[in-house]
Amino acid sequence: DAKTTQPTSMDCAEGRAANLPCNHSTISGxxxxxxxxxxxSQGPQYIIHGLKNNETNEMASLIITEDRKSxxxxxxxxxxxxxxxxxxxxDNYGQNFVxxxxxxxxVLP
Amino acid sequence: xxxxxxxxxxxxxxxxxxxxxxxxxxxxxxSVYWYQQSLxxxxxFLIQYYNGExxxxxxxxxxxxxxxxxxxxSELNLSSLELGDSALYFCAxxxxxADTGELFFGEGSRLTVL
Numbered sequence: 001d002a003k004t005t006q007p008t009s010m011d012c013a014e015g016r017a018a019n020l021p022c023n024h025s026t027i028s029g030x031x032x033x034x035x036x037x038x039x040x041s042q043g044p045q046y047i048i049h050g051l052k053n054n055e056t057n058e059m060a061s062l063i064i065t066e067d068r069k070s071x072x073x074x075x076x077x078x079x080x081x082x083x084x085x086x087x088x089x090x091d092n093y094g095q096n097f098v099x100x101x102x103x104x105x106x107v108l109p
Numbered sequence: 110x111x112x113x114x115x116x117x118x119x120x121x122x123x124x125x126x127x128x129x130x131x132x133x134x135x136x137x138x139x140s141v142y143w144y145q146q147s148l149x150x151x152x153x154f155l156i157q158y159y160n161g162e163x164x165x166x167x168x169x170x171x172x173x174x175x176x177x178x179x180x181x182x183s184e185l186n187l188s189s190l191e192l193g194d195s196a197l198y199f200c201a202x203x204x205x206x207a208d209t210g211e212l213f214f215g216e217g218s219r220l221t222v223l
Binding site for chain 1: 212
């Protein structure tokens with residue numbers, strides 16, 4: 001599995017877009033980029049995933065660079081309930097995800 | 110609500126004891142995964158089962174074992190418990206063994222070993 005690196009923590013003002021970066025410079029061609037989040041001690045929640053095209057769903061957008069070495073998760077209008085630890089994972093078909101320390105996002109009022 | 114049910118939610122036991130954690134996957138999901146989350150280790154993959162068969166193994170100790178039953182529920186057995194086994198244990202499920210990678214996690218079982 002490709003290793004990912006993320007900032008330890010980030011702050012975002014409520015109502016503004018939260019842009020969470022992820023570096024996965026050693027990602028291989030068949031590995032997807034997945035994003036999960038964990039609110040407090042709840043079970044992780046799937047957000048979005050992509051291979052090389054940008055993706056959007058009701059929760060977020062995923063922007064993957066053309067060389068696939070990095071990506072950005074965008075929460076377009078962050079709310080207080082988006083405060084969580086966000087995990088970026090590079091994996092092929094999700095057989096046994098390796099969760100790193102993630103980014104602790106704090107949405108501030 | 111992810112549709113994955115874990116019991117018990119909380120468990121307190123003593124060192125040397127044995128406990129069993131139970132997981133019911135979402136209806137129709139054939140794959141079950143177990144993860145351990147302790148304060149100093151983050152989320153660690155333990156083991157995966159697919160339709161009753163072990164599919165992948167991670168950092169699972171020999172004192173731990175798991176199985177998936179014909180009705181697809183799974184149990185994680187932890188024996189000879191040590192203080193360091195105190196953690197949140199999460200179960201997740203997915204439809205196939207290798208699909209889109211969308212795992213559905215339960216709310217976890219919090220184990221405290223005293």
